[in-house]
Amino acid sequence: MQRSLISDIIANDIEGEVNIAVWIQDTRSLKNVIFLTVRDTSGMAQVTIRKGTLDNEEKIVGLNRESVIAVKGKWDRKSASKLGVDIVAEKIEILNESLAPLPLGVDDPVEADFDTRLNNRFIDIRKPEKALIFQIESTMLWGIRKFFNSQEFIEVHTPKIVAAATEGGADLFSVKYFEKEAYLNQSPQLYKEILMSCGLDRVFEVGPAFRAEQHNTTRHLNEFTSIDIEVSFADHNDAMAFLENAIKHGVDEMLSRHSDQMEKHGIHVDRVKTPFPRITYEECRKLINDAGMNLEFGDDFSPEQLKVIGNKFNGFYFIIDWPSSMRPFYTMPKPEDPALTNSFDLQFNELEITSGAQRVHNPEILEKRFLDKGLNPSEFDFYIKAFKYGMPPHAGWAIGLERLVMILCGLPNIREATLFPRDRTRIVP
Ligand code: AMO
Numbered sequence: 001m002q003r004s005l006i007s008d009i010i011a012n013d014i015e016g017e018v019n020i021a022v023w024i025q026d027t028r029s030l031k032n033v034i035f036l037t038v039r040d041t042s043g044m045a046q047v048t049i050r051k052g053t054l055d056n057e058e059k060i061v062g063l064n065r066e067s068v069i070a071v072k073g074k075w076d077r078k079s080a081s082k083l084g085v086d087i088v089a090e091k092i093e094i095l096n097e098s099l100a101p102l103p104l105g106v107d108d109p110v111e112a113d114f115d116t117r118l119n120n121r122f123i124d125i126r127k128p129e130k131a132l133i134f135q136i137e138s139t140m141l142w143g144i145r146k147f148f149n150s151q152e153f154i155e156v157h158t159p160k161i162v163a164a165a166t167e168g169g170a171d172l173f174s175v176k177y178f179e180k181e182a183y184l185n186q187s188p189q190l191y192k193e194i195l196m197s198c199g200l201d202r203v204f205e206v207g208p209a210f211r212a213e214q215h216n217t218t219r220h221l222n223e224f225t226s227i228d229i230e231v232s233f234a235d236h237n238d239a240m241a242f243l244e245n246a247i248k249h250g251v252d253e254m255l256s257r258h259s260d261q262m263e264k265h266g267i268h269v270d271r272v273k274t275p276f277p278r279i280t281y282e283e284c285r286k287l288i289n290d291a292g293m294n295l296e297f298g299d300d301f302s303p304e305q306l307k308v309i310g311n312k313f314n315g316f317y318f319i320i321d322w323p324s325s326m327r328p329f330y331t332m333p334k335p336e337d338p339a340l341t342n343s344f345d346l347q348f349n350e351l352e353i354t355s356g357a358q359r360v361h362n363p364e365i366l367e368k369r370f371l372d373k374g375l376n377p378s379e380f381d382f383y384i385k386a387f388k389y390g391m392p393p394h395a396g397w398a399i400g401l402e403r404l405v406m407i408l409c410g411l412p413n414i415r416e417a418t419l420f421p422r423d424r425t426r427i428v429p
Helices: 006-011 057-061 114-119 128-150 189-197 236-264 281-290 303-310 363-372 377-385 401-409
Strands: 017-029 033-040 043-050 068-075 086-096 174-177 180-184 202-210 223-232 278-280 316-320 337-341 343-348 351-358 394-400
Touching (some): 017 043, 017 057, 017 086, 033 057, 128 202, 128 223, 128 236, 189 202, 189 223, 189 377, 189 394, 223 236, 236 343, 236 351, 236 394, 236 401, 278 281, 281 316, 303 343, 343 394, 363 377
Parallel strands (some): 278 316
Antiparallel strands (some): 033 043, 174 180, 202 223, 223 394, 316 343, 343 351, 351 394
């Protein structure tokens, strides 16, 4: 179908005949003229129909909002239309009619409640400010992918139906796999580490991760998108450097493509300055205890305690050197103090965006870590085997994509950064 985007007509100052394909947002029929306010994925325009010039103009005036039409016409550059683009129609083809009333308005002055919006996501995302979130997400991921590519990473795809838990035994969705029981993968952790034994050196994956977490919060989903890396002959410091740079490149790409639209919709994102500050778990504990709250070594931070730490930093920072008892079996204990680990979380203000670490690469230590965590190593034979025949030292991390978009766009709820959220009560649409 031959068509121009509205934004291209403006940007390229296209002269003469133009073809656009659009949704009708509003119709006003005056004495001599009909004005249509129309929208495509790139912006809005006014279509002017001079009465008596089109065979089907009555039918067009009667179309419900959100019907889809193709317009052939001339761009009137002198038009005073406040939308900036006014196309004088020469031919209009009706591509599809919408029913009325709409289950959700596209330009209602008062926003509908969140459930109504999510139930009617196909219309909700027609709103330019909602579509922008997913355009930003795509562009940011493209910037991150370009960075990985420049660093000789390969993109991999590991199984999502698995036989063992990775991030602890709880929070697993089970699936019937013929005559066996299987699970939906919580993270590519075990497979990305096995790939280090394959000699693939630097891998990344962008894929779904499933967590059967019971709590319904503004930060948790039961299915989210995990951006994972794993790197051979690397430690936690190397992994943190890859993380800072990946985020920097993602944000740069996003700003280079969307800054106008972001400004228009009140999304302000600063360029990322690296390296990010680092604070140890023990230093955080001191801050919290100094603020009059009590945190024992090995306890996780409460949301209020994270606020105390977040108030000290503006934007991204790492919390490093987490206690061994708090990190999964695959995390490398600090050689000089095994009560701590070579691990990190990347935070943005008070929210965790990424977990990562240097991994245990010695199979005996790994088996011991399984036992310490109350796990049965024999259930992980396929994983431990890959450590017994030449596993290089390695490190990696995972970013929750929706959390990253949520904090960058300043969204109040992670579901706003998820096309079709899966949470404790929602699996439709
Ligand atoms: P972790 O479990 O911390 O680490 O997850 C990594 C990142 O994924 C995001 N995340 C979530 N996002 C939305 N809803 C959830 N329920 C949810 N759970 C996690 C967060 C989090 O920081 N295997 C390790 C990573 C590694 O060490 O490589 C892991 O999965 O942004």
